[in-house]
Amino acid sequence: MKWQIISSDQALYFHSWDNECVVYNSLSGDTHLLNLTASQILLKLQQSPTEAITLAKLVPPTDQSESHAEHELQIEHLLAELNALNLIEKCQSTINYNPPSCR
Template structure:
């Protein structure tokens, strides 16, 4: 999933991120909802708040910052996170035209 996509915050600047320690709060200006996100999710938003990234780029950064159990499916977990954030309108997934 998302292999050929670019993942980023929506182009219209409606998502606002604040980071503290290992957590962040993401505010969706369209809905007025604030989401508390920690762990891998917070890392994803730290990356995306700077610039859009591919799934591979996200995985590389995440893998260098986290230690997983041997049998943990980090790729599957990341895909689920992105899917969830997409449903909430927190990220946009677009075709990666530079691939």
């Protein structure tokens, strides 16, 4: 299953300092403080919709002693949190219709 940035043009605005990032969601009016991993996930999803497994390969773990399975799990947790914050959403994939961004 692929994830994507919430589907609206120019909904999210980013600014990063050092290893953290603030994100402004112009749809909700909320501002969020994200750590390095979460902000890297958002930036990857901004480029193209991506699955959790692929993100785990693209976004390096912050803790080098973490196993790949643990890292994948952490990515999945972060995706769920970003989804709860209305920053990302699941791509709607049905038999009849795939939005262009999710193909």
